[in-house]
Amino acid sequence: MKARKAMVRIVGAAMGAGALAWFAIAGGVTDGSVADTTAMKAVADEGPGYAVEDFAYPNADKILAEQHITLKRGDGHILLADCASGTDLIEVYGRTNAERICFKVTGSSGYLALEIPAVFYIKGNSYDAKVDMSAGALQKTFDLTKNDWTPVGETADDQGRKFMLMEIRTTK
Structure with missing residues (x-):
């Protein structure tokens, strides 16, 4: 019986941790505030900037x-x-x-x-x-x-x- 209770506690803890992780990734509450997923998407959608060579002489x-x-x-x-x-x-x-x-x-x-x-x-x-x-x-x-x-x-x-x-x- 003790082994069964221990197993239930471990599975329950794992499910709770998984639910919290999913919630954080999905943009839920992480630090008491709601994450702004549109800001994260805008930054992620931007690619790196382009280097433009103007052929100016260095120094x-x-x-x-x-x-x-x-x-x-x-x-x-x-x-x-x-x-x-x-x-x-x-x-x-x-x-x-x-x-x-x-x-x-x-x-x-x-x-x-x-x-x-x-x-x-x-x-x-x-x-x-x-x-x-x-x-x-x-x-x-x-x-x-x-x-x-x-x-x-x-x-x-x-x-x-x-x-x-x-x-x-x-x-x-």
């Missing part, structure tokens, strides 16, 4: 403040580099920067929109490269000589106007 504000170079956007295959970091770099000389500015190219092609004023010479690397430059309303595209210096901007302009470097495009 562009810091680079502008420290090096006075405006890097706008690109595909990530033309990156600002330390000129002492290696070979096969695109090297840019401008009148407003005291030192040369270098870019490392990776991948089979690259694109970078930027602003470097008064650029007059650019050394190409092993890639086929073109640069777009502007002087006021005048816009010109220059093909860079591979692994050699190319006169651009005022050194290639019969009026000696100062050109701003606006884009670099490369292909392998």
Whole structure:
């Protein structure tokens, strides 16, 4: 008889626990209040947010403040580099920067929109490269000589106007 009473108590406790669990899952009383199932459904129905790539150059504000170079956007295959970091770099000389500015190219092609004023010479690397430059309303595209210096901007302009470097495009 004692075993039978114990069995009844165990089954009764299990049924009570199961009923409470079902009630809590179904949105019943869990902490003395009625759960808001519509709020739970709305959150559950939402998927994760979407990452949208705007191709903005990382740390562009810091680079502008420290090096006075405006890097706008690109595909990530033309990156600002330390000129002492290696070979096969695109090297840019401008009148407003005291030192040369270098870019490392990776991948089979690259694109970078930027602003470097008064650029007059650019050394190409092993890639086929073109640069777009502007002087006021005048816009010109220059093909860079591979692994050699190319006169651009005022050194290639019969009026000696100062050109701003606006884009670099490369292909392998």
